[in-house]
Amino acid sequence: MGTLQVTVTPAEGLIDEPRRITVTGARPGETVVIDTRTLRSGVAWQSQARFLADGNGVIDLERDAPQDGGSYAGVDGMGLIWSQSPVGSASRENFNSPVTDALVTDVTARAGAANAGATLTQHLAARGVTRREVREDGLVGTLYLPAGAGPHPAVMILNGSGGGINEPRAALYASHGFAAFALAYFKAPGLSDYISNTPLEYFQKGLQWIRRNVRPANDFVAVSGQSRGGELVLLLGATFPREVNAVVAYVPSAFVHSGQNASDPKIGREGPTWLLDGKPLTHLWEGNRTASWKPFDEGPSPHRHDRAMRTALGDPEALARARIHVEDIAGPVMLLSGTDDGSWPSDTYSRIVRDRLAEVKHPHDVQWLNYENAGHTILFPYVPTTQHVYAHPVSGKVSTSGGNPRDNARADAQSWPGVLRFLRNAVQAHAAGH
Template sequence: MTIQLQVTPERALVDVPVEIVCTGCQPGQQVTLRARTLDSDQNSWEAYATYRADEQGEVRPASQEALSGTYQGVDAMGLFWSLQPKGKRRRPSSLSWRSEEPLHVQLVAEIDGQAVAQFDVERVLISPDVEKVDLNEQGLVGTLYHPKAEGRYPAVLILSGSDGLPRPNQAAVLASHGYAALSLVYFNAPELPRTLANIPLEYFEKAIGWLQEQSFVDEEKIGVIGLSRGGELALLLGATFPAIKAVVAGSPSGMTHAGFGGRGGYDVPSWTYHGEPLSYPKSHITFWQVLSWTVNGLRRRPFEMKSIFVQMLQDQENIKAATIAVEKTQGPILLISGDDDRMWPSNLFSEMVVEQLREQQFPYAYEHLDYAGAGHFVCFPYGYPYFPPTYLPLNGMAFGGSAAANAAALKDSWPKILAFFERHWQPT
């Protein structure tokens, strides 16, 4: 019998799981399946797992345990999220895919080290019924995607964190689920602030107004989603502008923190409103922290920022002034964190937000998803389900989590994010 490898569906949106079946093997035979792809920077990524064919001579990752490989256990999509960079001394920390074209993944079946079957699949980031709009007017910079069909759709602002990178593909994925999604750039672009410092909240107010003016947007259904400093910003916008009717904050803080860059270094406000800077807690870096970072740097070990933010909580006076009035938000709030976040204590910050909402008798729904073993990059818009998650150190900083834990958090949180919006805004 000829060995065949089949993947269904062959082409699908990136968040749609596939079924992999290898047939024609000998019962009990060991079969290795490999997945290979290239990212936008032409880095090679590969994953593999070895299985034992069942009595019918078939291998099905959805129901059979991997004996060895880049992931463990039974997982239909393990070969996708466990992709790892190969062949370079300086390996990228995440799989970067900046094209609107589908990501091609080659699957190969091997027996005794020899390739016996192959199948190519496409992971799509934008549905064909979605339209793109480049935003560069009124001082606003970003990329909007929305369904082409006539109608008025809920709109979601997608916010980056301290990296300042745009998230157009994330907007495309969300738009493919029936939303107008705007990846808004707010610094590190021409005619915008160079760094995350003194960003006027009026910029986001203008973006909200621009969205409401679009004929395909339901002006009463505007939401926001962000992670890390973007999560902080999402909570801040919800508390500041009544037009925001739903907030999703990943790895967030319920207080405003210092910005960085320019003459102020790391002692400069991130945000301003009506020309006034917003307060932020002060950091007091100790001699022992500096020593620890120095030793880790010499040993090429990543350092954790978390301890700095935990220590900030002792600055009660500035903490109170910097606390975001999340109870003023005019809609539901979803908080997402990982308990192994080593960038900052996002699960503790999230619980502080929950307690504040509880004490203030917040009238809308709120929920905190806290994932065991997951790190800082725990959810959309800094990842998709079934896509290699970010967890490795970058620029000397540790983010926590593991590939398996972060992937599990992405898989679980994404449908809950969609359900969160759907419960409150049924797309028309």
């Protein structure tokens, strides 16, 4: 038996880079307990699993499955990261503030009286990426620029019904060569606390700000958003086709929706979300003969918002009135969804978008990644996926986003490389026709 040792390879890198975690120096067949602990915005997140050392006293997380009873099951080299849970907290905050502060995970192995440790460091921003707060022209956001002089293709990033500024995704986009503008539109300094009555012209101004201030390579600007932001980016592509060159829609809707859980209580959840030329866009709940909130409000715990959303799909006339005219989008479209989305049926919505684009023979690339048993929260690789029952940050209503930790982690790990490939192909296609 040698000296117990934990090795993480590479020990430091971008958050989306997989790591190999090995333990050596155990006795053959010995039980080794591996713990992880990460401070995320001041909250400790932990995981634990037990392994049996092989005939050489080695454990390799890319090869070996943990014994029963740990934080995760099955072979998964990064299982100890995505299976972390907060200790004594309901926190869902996976990142530090500022997000440019690295996430440092202590990995500890114990075998009998012996113990050893190593650290695993994850960065959202690569070396040389710069951050700039934007508070001008009425816009509230944060711009991340890649290292190097550029010019770089650009992407505008929009959050969902939680509001705020999606800096983590912007930092990671910039780390992969995109000028990334995370634009808030509510629940941020100087903006409304609610999604209700948001003018689409605000986002058009954001697109124009990017072109004027960033001067993207070949004038390429994509939009990326999730949930209500996924609905929004499809809507922006259809409304401002000359200004949107590609659309990445995470767990989107095919229809315009009302304010729902992010609405102003004075307006109500059936009030309008989006305005154009000062007039509210027709949404799915308006005049809908089958829509009902009861399956959500009165359904079993944990409540599933998608149960209410599905009732609205029974009125074809309401669907036609509220449908986003995705055929007007003048660029590539990527859709990402999960089959167990607890917030709304993003797989059904994505299929509707995909089928409409096929029907009109959309002349640009259309991709749809649909993840079996995954839920509403599809992010990027190697972050915890355990906290899918939560109180909505605006309404306070408790519900589940659906899925399960393992399948949500699989969707995270597989979707992000696909998104990067899609965007790089979109950049090349745009440059060829520019």
